[in-house]
Amino acid sequence: NAGVTQTPKFQVLKTGQSMTLQCAQDMNHEYMSWYRQDPGMGLRLIHYSVGAGITDQGEVPNGYNVSRSTTEDFPLRLLSAAPSQTSVYFCASSYDGDRAGNTIYFGEGSWLTVV
Amino acid sequence: DAKTTQPPSMDCAEGRAANLPCNHSTISGNEYVYWYRQIHSQGPQYIIHGLKNNETNEMASLIITEDRKSSTLILPHATLRDTAVYYCIVRGFSGGYNKLIFGAGTRLAVHP
Numbered sequence: 026n027a028g029v030t031q032t033p034k035f036q037v038l039k040t041g042q043s044m045t046l047q048c049a050q051d052m053n054h055e056y057m058s059w060y061r062q063d064p065g066m067g068l069r070l071i072h073y074s075v076g077a078g079i080t081d082q083g084e085v086p087n088g089y090n091v092s093r094s095t096t097e098d099f100p101l102r103l104l105s106a107a108p109s110q111t112s113v114y115f116c117a118s119s120y121d122g123d124r125a126g127n128t129i130y131f132g133e134g135s136w137l138t139v140v
Numbered sequence: 141d142a143k144t145t146q147p148p149s150m151d152c153a154e155g156r157a158a159n160l161p162c163n164h165s166t167i168s169g170n171e172y173v174y175w176y177r178q179i180h181s182q183g184p185q186y187i188i189h190g191l192k193n194n195e196t197n198e199m200a201s202l203i204i205t206e207d208r209k210s211s212t213l214i215l216p217h218a219t220l221r222d223t224a225v226y227y228c229i230v231r232g233f234s235g236g237y238n239k240l241i242f243g244a245g246t247r248l249a250v251h252p
Contacts, residue, residue: 068242
């Protein structure tokens with residue numbers, strides 16, 4: 026049972042480059058989301074999706090793009106990387122995001138450094 | 141979403157119970173209390189959640205006060221592997237979606 030899988034685990038980018046962080050879940054969860062965590066801080070929501078074909082912005086969406094073509098996958102795209110996007114990125118998923126009683130499960134994180 | 145207040149750090153001796161407090165005085169009736177922990181910057185790990193009643197699972201117990209303004213996470217027999225940052229989160233349906241708002245958490249150090 027893989028749960029939430031993120032790739033790559035580590036990545037170094039140059040300023041201005043683009044890349045995609047991959048996220049896949051095998052639990053048939055409708056709700057998926059991306060968070061970033063900066064040193065010493067809690068997680069902040071970037072984008073989320075309540076189902077295939079539906080995405081929306083979270084607290085800190087600027088500089089990121091997402092799509093949800095399948096239930097299983099929710100990639101996060103950095104359009105033009107900036108040093109301020111150096112962070113640890115976590116993907117999460119749960120059943121039906123409209124219900125506060127559903128547990129959210131997290132991936133192991135992707136460490137991104139922009140130089 | 142209601143905010144939470146936690147002590148920044150706590151210590152616990154191995155084998156003893158760790159009691160982690162959380163204040164959420166502005167919680168509303170349909171908001172749940174969730175606890176997650178994060179070990180060495182790994183992905184947050186779900187521990188337990190509750191609405192009104194006390195809850196227990198294989199990892200921990202959650203005690204919620206009758207007025208729901210505070211709660212306590214109890215790790216009954218702490219081990220060195222329980223050293224982590226513990227986040228108390230109040231979660232409800234907000235602005236059309238469901239999200240977790242993480243604060244700074246409590247850094248629990250379990251020592252021999």
